[in-house]
Amino acid sequence: MRTTCVRTFISLILVLSVLLSAGIASAEKTITIxxxxxxxxxxxxxxxGRPDSFDNAVKDKGYDYxxxxxxxxxxxxxxxxINLEGxxxxxxxxxxxxxxxxxxxxxxxxILAQSSIEAASLSNNHVGDYGKQGEANTKxxxxxNNIKWFQDYTYYLYEKDGVRIAFFALQNSVLYTQRAKFLKKIAEAREVDKANAVIVCWHTGTEYKRYHDEDTERKVTGLIKDAGVDLIIINHPHVAQGMGVINNRSVFYSLGNFVFGGNRNIRTGKVPKDPLAISLYGLVVQAKLTFSNENQYLGxxxxxxPVFTTSSNPDYQPEGELTQKLLFPNDYHPMRLTMKQAQAVYEIMKQDxxxxxxxxxxxxxxxxxxFPYLPSFDGVMIPENDDTVDKAGAPGAPSAKPTREKKNSTGK
Structure with a gap:
């Protein structure tokens, strides 16, 4: 009787082991960025030396603030x-x-190290403000402080649980004049370093315009369809803009500012390029990328x-289309928003x-x-204008070309 019980117990253990192995084999890995x-x-x-400067805030508040x-x-x-702009x-x-x-x-x-920030894009128009030596000192x-950086052709290969993600930082001088070389570098990350996904942080767009440029949209479409880029994050316009889905890959056209010491005051209206562009509004974006147990990108x-780039005036609410220039003190302390506060940021994003x-x-x-989960579809493309295809989660979802109904002389 005892022998039978032991055999039964061993059999159950073997069955459980098989089931667990099968479960692990089909498990998915998630990387959150x-x-x-x-x-x-x-x-x-x-x-x-000013009392309202970023440097003075460091002295008064400390690194953790x-x-x-x-x-x-x-x-x-x-x-x-982050995009380190300076x-x-x-x-x-x-x-x-x-x-x-x-x-x-x-x-x-x-400040970055103590805030759990691990990587910085350095492809922008301010990293060289103090020449090559200043740039070298930055790196x-x-x-x-164990902060990884990536810039142009020097990419950062992040690895966890066998999954490898290549991060590229891109500026216009590279994409517009050396596109073939850049695409070759992406291919190298895939083939040589066995990257399972590629993310591009691009520094582009027009400053203080609430609509993304159509040329930017053409370029990101090429990066996704020609180079197989899986996610594109854009900075530079200093205001929040919209997003798009191309071949089931996401593009965020501008996250605006975040902790931005370059402005002692936050501007809310009357910007010459676009009177409705508001640098108070920003976005933090989080991506959850899934991979198979064999590290294949799944979706x-x-x-x-939505965020305010300063918490000095948390109850600010715009009234209609801004007609006056308002300035809020920048306390260099961005904040998450309630539903009421976030409505204006949502509307700006929606317009684009x-x-x-x-x-x-x-x-x-x-x-x-x-946002809904976007499966990879292994590169299978569906024509963007094919109305016979169910586009729910399909790669043929329309690219983000806003109707721009409020188009005027200051718009695009």
């Missing part, structure tokens, strides 16, 4: 990525002669979090997105926009 708008740690050189409203989110993801260098040598020149001290890299400061699910945005939802009192 968070992206923010432009980050400038520092500011304009001749404003460093700036990203504190998002630290829990950043700690819970696998990777947090050098970290202790020297004022080799200063650029252009109008807006930013600089922060090398010690400010500790060294990041490396000393993505995106969530957008042709696909239907999911409704906003509220979680723990804060607003989020949760």
């Amino acid at each position: 968070t992206f923010t708008g432009d980050v400038t740690l520092g500011g304009v050189a001749n404003e460093q 700036f990203f504190s409203n998002f630290r829990e989110m950043f700690e819970q993801d696998d990777l947090t990525v 050098p970290l260098t202790d020297s004022g040598a080799n200063k650029s002669s252009k109008l807006h020149v930013f600089r922060g001290n090398t010690e400010y890299a500790k 060294k400061a990041l490396e000393n 993505q699910q995106m969530t957008a979090y 997105t042709s696909i239907e945005l999911p409704p906003m939802t509220e979680k723990d009192g804060k607003t989020e926009i949760v």
